[in-house]
Amino acid sequence: MGPIGPIPIPRAGERATGTFTFAGDPGLEKYDWPYIALAGQVAGPTVLITAGIHAAEYTGIEAAIRLGRTIRPDSVRGTVVIIPVLNRPGFYERSIYVNPEDGDNLNRLFPGKADGSWGERFAHRLLTEIVTRCDHAIDRHAGDLVEDLVPFVIYRETGDPTRDAVIVRMANAYGAAWAVKSAPTGERPGSLYAVATLAGVAAILAESGGRGLLIEEDVERHVRGVTNILKTLGVLSGRVDAKAPTIVKSFDWVRSPVAGMFHCRVRVGQSVKARDLIGDVTDLVGEPIAAITAPVSGVVLFTVTSPAIKKDGLLLAIGAL
Ligand SMILES: [Zn+2]
Incomplete structure (x- = not known):
């Protein structure tokens, strides 16, 4: 060949x-x-x-x-x-x-x-x-x-x-x-x-x-x-x-509406329900500025592990079930 x-x-x-x-x-x-x-x-x-x-x-x-x-x-x-x-x-x-x-x-x-x-x-x-x-x-x-x-x-x-x-x-x-x-x-x-x-x-x-x-x-x-x-x-x-x-029925990527410190409340492989609280974002003096909820029910396929998130930064993805 x-x-x-x-x-x-x-x-x-x-x-x-x-x-x-x-x-x-x-x-x-x-x-x-x-x-x-x-x-x-x-x-x-x-x-x-x-x-x-x-x-x-x-x-x-x-x-x-x-x-x-x-x-x-x-x-x-x-x-x-x-x-x-x-x-x-x-x-x-x-x-x-x-x-x-x-x-x-x-x-x-x-x-x-x-x-x-x-x-x-x-x-x-x-x-x-x-x-x-x-x-x-x-x-x-x-x-x-x-x-x-x-x-x-x-x-x-x-x-x-x-x-x-x-x-x-x-x-x-x-x-x-x-x-x-x-x-x-x-x-x-x-x-x-x-x-x-x-x-x-x-x-x-x-x-x-x-x-x-x-x-x-x-x-x-x-x-x-x-x-x-x-x-x-x-x-x-x-x-x-x-x-x-x-x-999975869809692969839903969740992004942050604001820049800040992301606290992820779910783990990869975990099942979530639509509208569950899956994390929150605070500013750099600790004020809560965004609550992150699941857009669909499904399994968490990936998460970021760094808390430093820009506006529109990727947070995690859910495979819908
Ligand atoms: Zn890759």
């Missing part, structure tokens, strides 16, 4: 590691991206495993590296390409949410633009040169440096029953308790998994861990979940015994 865009693929039965860049673009060429490529001895699908599009979501990054080092290439059917850190500008800067080159959230910029900002050009080249050359894609996330979450997967259906069935099988194999079915528009357009799906790649996003902590259980959940997906796709052999997730 020839290279996948800028990523060289080794001979059948071998593993290759190294770095690549996006040639011809001086802004992008300042960085190199790590990759691990595994070429099977038997033909099969090409699977892309990515992490670190949010640079401080370390459990996904660690799990990607671990999978790359532990999967034996001679046990693979097809090809597995792993990019452990997509947001290279943000990694050593410990950037929260955004890419320091332009201050944008890279997971809102797809499909990107050939002549756009740094992030738009990165999104365009990643999508056209690498992602769309793959049959399947799994993008790993966690709660960011200032977020905690309960594990969940996100995917969107396309209306193509064959592709949708594959996407649902991938999402079910991951083994999370919760799933969000999301449209590529609304508050969070431009996500890698959603745009990849629309471009013909069976893609999902998986969340495990958070707060900048490499908690082994959270890393291992990502490793196990992706291993199960690879088994489901026939890339690895073995049985999958994952329970299908509960699909």
Whole structure:
């Protein structure tokens, strides 16, 4: 098999590691991206495993590296390409949410633009040169440096029953308790998994861990979940015994009407009822300035862990039930 865009693929039965860049673009060429490529001895699908599009979501990054080092290439059917850190500008800067080159959230910029900002050009080249050359894609996330979450997967259906069935099988194999079915528009357009799906790649996003902590259980959940997906796709052999997730009806993000100190009164995984008091905001001398109530009944999927909140700042999200 020839290279996948800028990523060289080794001979059948071998593993290759190294770095690549996006040639011809001086802004992008300042960085190199790590990759691990595994070429099977038997033909099969090409699977892309990515992490670190949010640079401080370390459990996904660690799990990607671990999978790359532990999967034996001679046990693979097809090809597995792993990019452990997509947001290279943000990694050593410990950037929260955004890419320091332009201050944008890279997971809102797809499909990107050939002549756009740094992030738009990165999104365009990643999508056209690498992602769309793959049959399947799994993008790993966690709660960011200032977020905690309960594990969940996100995917969107396309209306193509064959592709949708594959996407649902991938999402079910991951083994999370919760799933969000999301449209590529609304508050969070431009996500890698959603745009990849629309471009013909069976893609999902998986969340495990958070707060900048490499908690082994959270890393291992990502490793196990992706291993199960690879088994489901026939890339690895073995049985999958994952329970299908509960699909929430909507994914409601709660923002603060004011700037201040946020006191969160719920925990991730907790059930809440619509209009329950779930937190409050005080000013910086302690005066109460906002009561935060649940917009819907459901399960708390993530919360921020930092109390420092700007006006309209994100507080938490509820998966409606
Ligand atoms: Zn993320």
